[in-house]
Amino acid sequence: MVFSSEFLEPSFFAKYEKLIELMLSSPHNLSSIKEFERAMTVHIEDTIIPFEGSSLSGRCIDIGSGGGIPGLVLAISFPKSNWTLLESIAKKTREIERFARDLDLTNVAVKTARAEEFAKEAGETFDSAFLRAVGRCDISLELAAPLVKVGGYIYLYKGPGWLDEKVFSDAAERVLGLRLSCEKEYRLSDGSKRFMVVYEKERATPSEFPRRSGVASKLPLGGRK
Numbered sequence: 001m002v003f004s005s006e007f008l009e010p011s012f013f014a015k016y017e018k019l020i021e022l023m024l025s026s027p028h029n030l031s032s033i034k035e036f037e038r039a040m041t042v043h044i045e046d047t048i049i050p051f052e053g054s055s056l057s058g059r060c061i062d063i064g065s066g067g068g069i070p071g072l073v074l075a076i077s078f079p080k081s082n083w084t085l086l087e088s089i090a091k092k093t094r095e096i097e098r099f100a101r102d103l104d105l106t107n108v109a110v111k112t113a114r115a116e117e118f119a120k121e122a123g124e125t126f127d128s129a130f131l132r133a134v135g136r137c138d139i140s141l142e143l144a145a146p147l148v149k150v151g152g153y154i155y156l157y158k159g160p161g162w163l164d165e166k167v168f169s170d171a172a173e174r175v176l177g178l179r180l181s182c183e184k185e186y187r188l189s190d191g192s193k194r195f196m197v198v199y200e201k202e203r204a205t206p207s208e209f210p211r212r213s214g215v216a217s218k219l220p221l222g223g224r225k
């Protein structure tokens, strides 16, 4: 682990390890990485390193949470934040609920729905949204913007291809009333490069959003490749 232990309480590390054990032993193929140490690097370090020395609070949503990454890791690390973990596949949300219970996390709620549908019910009520490996930046921003308050933030976890991908975010920023607020490069302990890209929501999301389920990927705001 490359992050400093001063930033995190020792009890958090036991929970990260337990979460990875739960993910790897799940029958539902929640991680393409099967080896424990490698999963600690790819899932835990990747989630935590960009927040080293920061704090997180308020209502947070992890969109497309899969096996609970990054939401469960951030819920462990920042107990004062309140989390909704949103995932469209029910067998995954049942697993996330079980993990949150086994980890004694009282700041986590789990919801089975597509982001486009959940946004109609929840509206612009979250302080921050987090997405990792859910889609290209413009698609992720379109799923997140209708759920975030004006003045709130969208955090995208991005891999080494970010500098080529970022061209697709311009149109989404303009249409959705977002501003690129911070772009931070970091490295995992294996040397691989990652980016945390943060957008501030400056204006209310136009009423044509959310578009129907699936349209954000079929007709992306940044255009087709």
Ligand SMILES: C[S@@+](CC[C@H](N)C(=O)[O-])C[C@H]1O[C@@H](n2cnc3c(N)ncnc32)[C@H](O)[C@@H]1O
Residues within 6 Å of the ligand: 063, 064, 065, 066, 067, 068, 069, 070, 086, 087, 088, 089, 092, 113, 114, 115, 116, 131, 132, 133, 134, 143
């Ligand atoms: C590649 S997985 C990434 C999971 C996790 N965020 C991670 O980094 O390990 C993408 C997940 O997003 C979910 N997903 C994709 N589009 C979604 C949508 N519109 N609403 C909710 N979940 C969605 C998928 O079901 C899938 O579990």
